[in-house]
Amino acid sequence: MQLSSWSTALAAGIAVVTSAHATSPVPLNTGEPPVRATTNDNRQSAGSLRDGVLTIHLVAQRAAWYPEAEDGPFKVVAAFGEAGHAPLVPGPLIRIPLGTTIDATITNSLADTLAVLGMRGRSDTLWLAPKATARVRYRPPAAGSFLYAAGERRGDKFRFAGVEGQLAGGLIIDEDGAPQDRIFVATGWAPVPIGNNPYFLAMNGKSWPYTEKFVHTVGDTVRWRVLNGEEGAASHHPMHLHGFYYRVDARGGWDADTLYAASQRRWVVTENLPGRSSMAITWVPSRPGNWLFHCHNADHVAGQHRHVIAGRSPPYPEMPFHDAQEHMKWDMSGLVNAITILPRAGESVVAQSATAPRKMRLLVQERPAYYGRRPGYGYVLQEGASEPAPDSILIPGPRLVLRRDQPVEITVVNRLTTHTAVHWHGIELESYYDGIAGWSGSGDNLAPMIAPRDSFVVRFTPPRAGTFIYHAHLTDKVQLSRGLYGALLVLAPDQPDAPEADQVMVVGFGRPNGKASILLNGSTAPAPLQRRRHGTQRLRVINISPEDNVIFTLSTDSAPILWKAVAKDGFDLPVAQQRVQPAQLRIFQGETYDFEFESSADVLHVRIKVPGAPPGGDDVSLQLRVRP
Ligand SMILES: [Cu+2]
Incomplete structure (x- = not known):
């Protein structure tokens, strides 16, 4: 197979380098039952760190992965492990102080060619033929939360998802001091070939209700880095925390990481994580009890995927309704983590x-x-x-x-x-x-x-x-x-409660006349609303569609007007973030925004559109008319 035909299967702009050389010390997969993968809770860095060099030998191999109980159903997947150790899902964590050089040996024990991304110079691709081993030395130039991932050649394409979806791991570069945070990598699984769209998601290698349960005490400072190891523009995880705001300290992932200055940090209850992205967040639980942290795409946490994990075909068994706790185990799957907050010793629980x-x-x-x-x-x-x-x-x-x-x-x-x-x-x-x-x-x-x-x-x-x-x-x-x-x-x-100066736009989903569609204020053809011509007006935008994110715009007949974002998820934005900008917003499930605007136009058009939808696809408009 010619190298040129490999590269044509991939997006333009990725550097193609031939580094496959030498032979593998690891035996090929010969059709034996694969070894068991261990769940990676991302507490420990892989490799050995000495004199400023992290030495690590990663092997991509077939493995049996148990996304629920360790004696539950398993999937045969491709996974990375350290040579001589069990493969891990997600892949081994590489966590090093800034200034460390990574000296990585990578062996491809899979049956076909492997493309490894992120292991040197971030988006620089490394190609490994079957049985090949390559060595990479790379010194990350900046601190942050990054990812590496790999895909396997399938026919004329490289698959970074499907059964290869677990070939992703965290690459964390610490600026200073001993890390006090936890790291989570979300990955996705789908069968090959994909039929009837069965899939499921996992957080640190487990799917709800087998995901890690956190226990903290009121007043603890909780620091998490959450990484979406999935590929591509279609993978978005709007991560929602129940009961508390969390502060977004950094956003990044694949190509770069941006540590926010204090004035740029925002407090949210939902932050969207696109494919191959990361966020560093901090929160302080102030009330005891049980809470959740989960993806707000209802399909990414739908209980039906538990049957996919178990290998069942539809129709799936009825959900149990006799017991709330039993129901909860079957009503959700995937990217859901349970959190228990303990009261501080000596503090009463409820203030009346x-x-x-x-x-x-x-x-x-x-x-x-x-x-x-x-x-x-x-x-x-x-x-x-x-x-x-x-x-x-x-x-x-x-x-x-x-x-x-x-x-x-x-x-x-x-x-x-x-x-x-x-x-x-x-x-x-x-x-x-x-x-x-x-x-x-x-x-x-x-x-x-x-x-x-x-x-x-x-x-x-x-x-x-x-x-x-x-x-x-x-x-x-x-x-x-x-x-x-x-x-x-x-x-x-x-x-004052003044709807004509304080409008609410609710993005939802429904099936008017039996046809699935996004909805604006409950309709595909919402009636015009009245507004005042003068003065500052508030527009509150909510997306509670189960699965759709939308592009929301507010414009005159000819162009978007200007608006100023003043709040996100009900939390006032710091003044430095209250920027005046063209009225266009991509809003994800479980997010709310407040904007302020002034306009003397007779008619303003609110429009929502599903990104990438074809013309005539999902697209709903509503007019804001000046009161006669
Ligand atoms: Cu999601």
Whole structure:
């Protein structure tokens, strides 16, 4: 096979270097049952560090990987291991102080040619024929969180995903001192050839409910570096933390890493991790109880992938609803980590507010044949003493307006024919009310699923004014797609609730007339909204679509207007980040943004579009018209 034909299979711009030489000291895969891969928790650097040189010998080989229990189902995958040691998923961690030289020997024990990226000069590719061994010396020039990855030749293409998806590892260069952080590498698996799109994801080599569970104490400083080892533009993981904000200290990954200056750091509850990217984050739990850190792409955490891991074909068995904890094990998979925060010794657990709470009744309702043959679900706020008709629904749910520091008591009444649970996304509340049935709470006092005809009383006092979301957090893909989401606005005590100067745009997903589509404020053809011509106006943008990220624009008839980002996920942005810029935003699932703008135009156009969608594909517009 000619080298030139290898390179044509790859994206232009990657340096192609022939470094394969010598013969392998490691026997080829001869069809024997592969060795067992060990899960890599990324606590320990591989290799041996002496006199400023890290010496490491990596071997790419077939391995049996157990993404759930160690005696559970396995997949035969390609994985890296150190010579003489078990292969690891994800690949061995290379973690060195800045200034260290990596002296790496890499052996390809796979049946076909291997392309290794990131092991020298970041995006410089190394080619290894079967049985070949290469040696690389590389001194990383800067600190940061990087990745290396490899793909195997399959016909005329190199696969960096599929069964090769676990050939990725962290490459961490420390600036100073002993590292106090943990490292997580997300990887993906898909069969070869891909059929019916079965796949699953793993965090540090395990898929929920077998992912690592973290235990911290109130007041601990938690530092994580999270890396998306998956390839490509299609792999995005908007990572959401329940209950607390986290500070984004650095973003990078494949080509570079940017450590943010203090004024550039933002506090978020959701930050998107594209393929081959990294983030360094810091957070401090301030309330005890159980929480989650997970990808907000509902399909990346859908429980059905557990059956893919087990090798089952659809139709999959029914999910168990008899027990919330059992249900939670089957309702999610992949990129979900459980977190338990312990109270600090001697501190009481719950502070009760002295103020009487404002009481609300939120009905969860169902309308048959709303989306084609499928039902629509919707939240409806009860006004007055009598309940609304059971089949009346609103999509999205009503704009819930709460006041900062004012306690609220929301009775959620389930009038669906199935169980549900509500998550108050971004609200810093007590764990028990966070909405993860079978997990929220602490000890034995865990939140239940809300059964049909049952109700659940939620109590919290929002401490921060901003834009939040309330949404179903049970069988998310189904319940979000059917309409169980809405905007949750927390206003300062003296802040007027003025919809014409303070608009909310909710991006969702549904099936109007049975056809799957992104939705803007619940519709593919939303009615125009009125706005004031003068003065500064606020636009709150929410994406709670289960699987879609969108490009959101605000423009006159001819061009985008200018807006200023003022908050992200309900947290005011530092002044240095409140930049005036053209009104275009790529917003991922579970994110909210607040913008301010002024415009005297008669008509402004809000438009959402799925990136890369063909003309006439997913694209929804809404007009903001000046009040006559
Ligand atoms: Cu994801």
